[in-house]
Amino acid sequence: MRVYIGDIAQSVGETVDLKGWAYNTRSSGKVKFLELRDGTGIIPCVFFAGECDDKALSVFEQITQECSVRVTGTVRKHPKHEKVFELGVKSAEIIGASPNYPITPKEHGIEFLMENRHLWLRSRRQHAILRIRAEIIAAIRDFFDGRGFTLTDSPIFTPSACEGTSNLFQTQYFDEKMFLSQSGQLYIEATAASLGKVYCFGPTFRAEKSKTRRHLIEFWMVEPEVAFNDMYDNMELAEQFVEYIIQRTLKNRAGEFKALERDTSQLAKILAPFPRLHYREAADLVKKENPEFKTGDDFGGADETIISSKYDKPVFVHHYPAAVKAFYMKEDPREPGSAMGCDLLATEGYGEIIGGGQREDNLEILQRKVHEHGLREEDFRWYLDLRRYGSFPHSGFGLGVERTVAWLCGLPHVRETIPFPRLYGRSYP
Amino acid sequence: MRVYIGDIAQSVGETVDLKGWAYNTRSSGKVKFLELRDGTGIIPCVFFAGECDDKALSVFEQITQECSVRVTGTVRKHPKHEKVFELGVKSAEIIGASPNYPITPKEHGIEFLMENRHLWLRSRRQHAILRIRAEIIAAIRDFFDGRGFTLTDSPIFTPSACEGTSNLFQTQYFDEKMFLSQSGQLYIEATAASLGKVYCFGPTFRAEKSKTRRHLIEFWMVEPEVAFNDMYDNMELAEQFVEYIIQRTLKNRAGEFKALERDTSQLAKILAPFPRLHYREAADLVKKENPEFKTGDDFGGADETIISSKYDKPVFVHHYPAAVKAFYMKEDPREPGSAMGCDLLATEGYGEIIGGGQREDNLEILQRKVHEHGLREEDFRWYLDLRRYGSFPHSGFGLGVERTVAWLCGLPHVRETIPFPRLYGRSYP
Numbered sequence: 045m046r047v048y049i050g051d052i053a054q055s056v057g058e059t060v061d062l063k064g065w066a067y068n069t070r071s072s073g074k075v076k077f078l079e080l081r082d083g084t085g086i087i088p089c090v091f092f093a094g095e096c097d098d099k100a101l102s103v104f105e106q107i108t109q110e111c112s113v114r115v116t117g118t119v120r121k122h123p124k125h126e127k128v129f130e131l132g133v134k135s136a137e138i139i140g141a142s143p144n145y146p147i148t149p150k151e152h153g154i155e156f157l158m159e160n161r162h163l164w165l166r167s168r169r170q171h172a173i174l175r176i177r178a179e180i181i182a183a184i185r186d187f188f189d190g191r192g193f194t195l196t197d198s199p200i201f202t203p204s205a206c207e208g209t210s211n212l213f214q215t216q217y218f219d220e221k222m223f224l225s226q227s228g229q230l231y232i233e234a235t236a237a238s239l240g241k242v243y244c245f246g247p248t249f250r251a252e253k254s255k256t257r258r259h260l261i262e263f264w265m266v267e268p269e270v271a272f273n274d275m276y277d278n279m280e281l282a283e284q285f286v287e288y289i290i291q292r293t294l295k296n297r298a299g300e301f302k303a304l305e306r307d308t309s310q311l312a313k314i315l316a317p318f319p320r321l322h323y324r325e326a327a328d329l330v331k332k333e334n335p336e337f338k339t340g341d342d343f344g345g346a347d348e349t350i351i352s353s354k355y356d357k358p359v360f361v362h363h364y365p366a367a368v369k370a371f372y373m374k375e376d377p378r379e380p381g382s383a384m385g386c387d388l389l390a391t392e393g394y395g396e397i398i399g400g401g402q403r404e405d406n407l408e409i410l411q412r413k414v415h416e417h418g419l420r421e422e423d424f425r426w427y428l429d430l431r432r433y434g435s436f437p438h439s440g441f442g443l444g445v446e447r448t449v450a451w452l453c454g455l456p457h458v459r460e461t462i463p464f465p466r467l468y469g470r471s472y473p
Numbered sequence: 474m475r476v477y478i479g480d481i482a483q484s485v486g487e488t489v490d491l492k493g494w495a496y497n498t499r500s501s502g503k504v505k506f507l508e509l510r511d512g513t514g515i516i517p518c519v520f521f522a523g524e525c526d527d528k529a530l531s532v533f534e535q536i537t538q539e540c541s542v543r544v545t546g547t548v549r550k551h552p553k554h555e556k557v558f559e560l561g562v563k564s565a566e567i568i569g570a571s572p573n574y575p576i577t578p579k580e581h582g583i584e585f586l587m588e589n590r591h592l593w594l595r596s597r598r599q600h601a602i603l604r605i606r607a608e609i610i611a612a613i614r615d616f617f618d619g620r621g622f623t624l625t626d627s628p629i630f631t632p633s634a635c636e637g638t639s640n641l642f643q644t645q646y647f648d649e650k651m652f653l654s655q656s657g658q659l660y661i662e663a664t665a666a667s668l669g670k671v672y673c674f675g676p677t678f679r680a681e682k683s684k685t686r687r688h689l690i691e692f693w694m695v696e697p698e699v700a701f702n703d704m705y706d707n708m709e710l711a712e713q714f715v716e717y718i719i720q721r722t723l724k725n726r727a728g729e730f731k732a733l734e735r736d737t738s739q740l741a742k743i744l745a746p747f748p749r750l751h752y753r754e755a756a757d758l759v760k761k762e763n764p765e766f767k768t769g770d771d772f773g774g775a776d777e778t779i780i781s782s783k784y785d786k787p788v789f790v791h792h793y794p795a796a797v798k799a800f801y802m803k804e805d806p807r808e809p810g811s812a813m814g815c816d817l818l819a820t821e822g823y824g825e826i827i828g829g830g831q832r833e834d835n836l837e838i839l840q841r842k843v844h845e846h847g848l849r850e851e852d853f854r855w856y857l858d859l860r861r862y863g864s865f866p867h868s869g870f871g872l873g874v875e876r877t878v879a880w881l882c883g884l885p886h887v888r889e890t891i892p893f894p895r896l897y898g899r900s901y902p
Contacts, residue, residue, distance in 0.1 A: 046701070048621070048669070050621065063700075063701045063865075064669075065666070065863045065865075066863075082669050082700070083623075083665075083667060083668040083669020083670060083671075083700065084621060084669055084670075110862045110863040111863050112863040112864060112865040139863075139864070139865055139866075140834070140860070140862075140863045140864030140865055141863075142861075142862040142863040143861075145862050145863075146862075160855075160858075161855075162663040162855045162856075162858060162859065163663075163858060163862060165663060165664060165666075165667040166666060166667045170667065171667065171668060174623060174625060174664070174667070174668060175623055175668075177624075178618075178623045178624040178625070181624055182614070182618055182624075185611070185614060189607075189611055192477070192479065192513060194512075194603060194604055194607045195606075195607040195610055195611075196603060196607070196892045197676075197693065197891060197892060198892070198893065199691060199891075199892075199893040199895055200629075200676050200678075200691055201678075201690070201691055201895050201900060203900055203901055213644050213645075213646070214644065214645070215642050215643065215644045215653070216642075216643070217642070217690075217895075217900055218680070218682065218897065218898075220900065222900060224644070224653075231892065231893055234591040234592075234594060234892075234902075235594060235603070235892055236512070237494070237594075237595060238512065238594040238595045238599065238600065238603070239512040239600065239603065239604075240477070240493075240511050240512020240513055241512060241513075242512075246675065246676060247626075247629050247675060247676070249629075249630075251647070253647065261630070261646075262628060262629055262630055264626065271492070271511070271512065272475070272492045405569070425902075426589075426590075426591045426901070426902035427591075427902075429589075429591060429592060430591065431569070432571075432572075433539045433569075433571040433574050433575075433592060434494045434495075434539040434540050434541040434568075434569045434570075434571040434574075435541060435568070435569030436492075436494075436541040436568055436569055437568075462626060463625045463626060463627070463628075463660065463663075463664055464627065464628040464660055466628055466630050466646075468647065469647075471630060471632055471646055471649065471651060472632055472855070473663075473854075473855035473856075
């Protein structure tokens with residue numbers, strides 16, 4: 045009977061079939077070892093003359109890295125270690141050969157690994173990152189589903205730009221031109237008026253011609269939106285959300301963090317509430333270390349690191365200058381010129397992890413902002429309708445999945461946080 | 474204190490704030506009723522002179538359809554009905570007016586409703602469909618996450634075509650041309666070699682110039698792929714999956730099916746295993762009612778309905794002629810000319826709900842098929858590597874979310890199954 049390595053504890057003493065790939069082989073006198081992986085785990089398979097048939101021994105000699113194989117044998121507990129098992133091989137066969145597998149245990153350059161991403165994914169490190177990514181995504185969905193939010197997918201094909209008109213991918217949609225979504229926010233403002241608490245979660249696209257360690261061309265973003273929430277409610281939701289993602293992922297994926305040799309002690313301390321800085325306070329912090337910075341400027345990556353380095357939790361910055369924020373952000377009536385935006389900066393220098401805030405709910409002000417930002421009112425006809433018919437205060441935010449994966453895994457670059465990254469200058473495989 | 478209508482049972486006897494939108498109003502002598510909705514439910518709010526202040530009564534007179542309002546009052550149990558509550562209003566204010574709301578209780582044409590989709594979403598029927606959609610998506614994820622599958626997102630930007638070169642959306646990706654994904658399958662074959670059991674779940678795009686009730690230009694598809702599964706294992710996985718989605722959704726969304734007046738008695742009977750027909754048997758069934766059909770042809774929508782009408786469960790058809798299937802499908806070595814594909818036809822005439830099968834795992838045969846299908850081997854270099862290094866039998870399938878929503882909800886057209894549908898001739902809002 046075929047079993048998975050991940051379930052092997054239930055088959056101790058039994059004869060089972062395993063199917064997988066050769067991760068490694070070694071010989072020690074009469075005993076030969078095959079480290080077999082099947083996606084659920086890795087197990088040593090022991091070939092010992094007398095215990096296995098002669099054919100199995102000759103099969104062992106033909107096994108090269110990443111051969112796919114079937115091995116039949118008896119599951120044994122490790123004589124010394126708890127929860128460690130091995131297979132005493134009786135017979136074996138090669139399913140698919142693997143001559144000259146390109147990725148060897150020696151060091152490879154990053155361009156070579158990226159070019160062979162489809163094979164690089166078979167390494168222990170990539171397994172750990174992909175499983176942590178999947179856990180983070182499951183945590184995101186469970187958080188919202190468990191709190192009465194309804195998932196309402198926003199469209200990818202959008203007739204108008206949301207985050208400004210630069211950096212857009214365009215496509216011919218039959219007789220008209222359309223853009224690929226940079227954010228689902230405008231659309232979930234409509235579903236928030238229908239269902240109250242909603243979120244969308246899908247891929248988004250930004251045509252940024254920059255090679256940085258924080259940017260992907262195609263990335264996944266989750267965006268909740270809540271009717272009648274103000275900016276302060278929004279920060280409360282965001283901090284509970286980030287705490288939940290981190291604590292659940294640390295708990296459920298401890299083995300994967302260990303495989304990455306990630307010190308998670310700083311992450312373990314991240315519990316809500318998080319500190320909140322007014323933009324002016326944050327700007328004052330930055331100016332002490334970056335004399336070039338002027339109040340009114342947006343923060344660059346280095347500035348964000350200055351701010352976040354002062355705290356051992358993620359930190360909110362709110363009330364940004366309206367001029368550096370999107371047209372749909374509400375200007376605080378008590379503080380003209382300041383937008384009710386609140387971004388969250390991660391710890392350990394990982395930068396902005398959440399961007400969000402309260403949306404402008406006044407029809408006339410929003411129409412004016414559309415014009416001031418050089419956008420066409422006609423493109424936002426339906427969006428303005430949301431202010432025409434039962435307008436309501438509302439807030440939300442967006443969290444980028446890949447930056448979150450990089451942060452939690454402690455990766456220096458986002459390129460390993462998604463199975464097949466799309467970067468400026470990288471579209472294969 | 475503000476509470477949600479969905480949680481109102483916990484506040485009986487208390488004075489609470491509700492915020493939401495006016496679904497309907499009516500007067501009966503001295504008593505006035507506002508049906509208020511907030512996305513979590515609908516509750517009657519009773520305005521009674523003496524119980525509420527005079528201002529509230531004058532506010533009531535100004536309330537029009539879809540006004541956003543705050544009402545403060547006492548939560549009461551309905552005198553006669555269990556689990557029915559009402560609010561005895563003390564005060565009220567209008568948050569956002571709604572003059573001349575375009576969608577009135579009278580009948581509207583479908584084009585008018587589609588043009589106002591952002592407002593149409595506020596109706597009871599659309600609430601029910603959107604919540605069932607969200608439940609189906611959660612069921613899909615829980616099914617795979619609970620069975621040891623790892624979510625591995627496939628890229629949207631793809632350098633080569635998977636399901637044939639027609640019907641592709643193209644975009645300029647900096648200096649090169651790329652396509653929008655029609656399926657994530659090729660990519661999850663790579664992650665299956667890494668993690669064994671995987672799935673991807675995202676939007677997919679087909680530029681089909683056809684106006685049918687089954688086709689969207691942009692739709693969501695889940696695609697599992699399992700290493701070492703053959704076509705028969707694949708059918709077992711698919712039938713367990715479909716049973717799980719249906720039974721869970723019926724259980725958790727009974728209220729929504731009731732709101733849609735959907736008779737779910739046929740769906741309730743859908744339990745695995747499902748009947749399995751060889752293509753030849755299916756073709757014989759079709760020929761009895763469609764004399765035009767010839768063995769070797771692919772089935773059209775009407776042919777699928779002939780086959781599925783014979784069963785009260787979804788039915789698998791397997792071993793299609795290789796000529797009508799994609800290049801990557803494995804030809805059965807015991808039955809040359811037949812592809813090891815297995816599609817699942819839904820009940821009640823909803824057509825193909827799942828397409829899948831076993832993939833070709835032999836390098837030479839796959840290379841030949843690439844050429845026979847007029848594709849360029851260079852475009853599939855990395856994909857062929859999966860057969861070069863530790864090739865393995867593997868199978869998987871794709872299930873379209875919107876067709877599943879239409880089927881379960883009993884909708885005549887897929888256009889209501891997604892918040893903002895993209896159809897041939899429809900890209901707004």
